[in-house]
Amino acid sequence: MKRLAAVILAGLCLSCAEDPIPKPKAFLRLDYPQANYHTVQTALPFSFEQNEIAEDIDNIKVDKSKNTFGLDIQYPEMKGTIYLTxxxxxxxxxxxxxxxxxxxxxxxxxxxxxxxxxxxxxxLHNVFGMFYEVGGNAASQSQFYVTDSVNHFLTGSLYFYAKPNYDSIYPAAVYLKNDIKHIMETITWN
Structure with missing residues (x-):
């Protein structure tokens, strides 16, 4: 009987701890540097301003069967790329x-x-187009096209090297969306 009383007393003492409180919901805070841009002169007939945190464009991909040229603007810190065609x-x-x-x-x-x-x-620069902001768990969060309606047509898409979980990539998607808009705004045809 004494053992049973000791076990019950020990159980009561140990169970009198504070109730667990769930942690409040929070979002990951990612701070990216303020965007600084420099002009990129490509071998193609246009130029634009690119964020300095992106890697420099080192080559142009050519698809002769479709007569297209591709440029990749890579953001290794954000695991994302803006593909220009x-x-x-x-x-x-x-x-x-x-x-x-x-x-x-x-x-x-x-x-x-x-x-x-x-x-x-x-x-002023004869640039017309459309910007698309894609919300949710889609593969691409931002896309655009611009043209002068006579000689040039450029499309761009943002993709991340990760499963498209919108909550996780949202801060980077917003930052790069602003870079895409800046690219559109600074395009000049040669």
Whole structure:
């Protein structure tokens, strides 16, 4: 009986601890440096300003069968890349190039929570296009196309080297979205 009383007394003493309190929800705080830009002169007929934290563009990919040229702007710290694709416009292909760019964005509708379209127009530099912000767990968080409607057509897409978990990549996606908009705003055709 004394043993049973000792066990009960020990149990009561040990169980009188404070109740566990769940930790409050929090978000990972990632601080990225303020963006500083420099002009990138490419071998292609356009230039733009690129964030200094991105790696310098070292080569142009050529797909002769599709007559396209590709540039990759890599952000190793954020595990992301902005893929740029340039095509020459001729009298017959502008409409199909725009449809292809729009269809590329619409492929993300399955996983996206929303797709926000933002038209872009810079009459001074003859740059017209559309910026797409893709919300949710889609593979690409931002996409765009710009053209002068006569000679040049450029598309861009942001991809991360990670599973698209929107909550996790959100800070980097917002930072790079601003870089994409800056690229669009600083494009000049040569």
């Amino acid at each position: 340039y095509k020459q416009v001729n009298k017959d292909n502008l409409e199909s190039l725009i449809k292809d760019a729009q269809n590329l964005t619409q492929k993300h509708v399955v996983k996206a929570d929303e797709i926000i379209e933002q038209p872009y127009e810079n009459k």
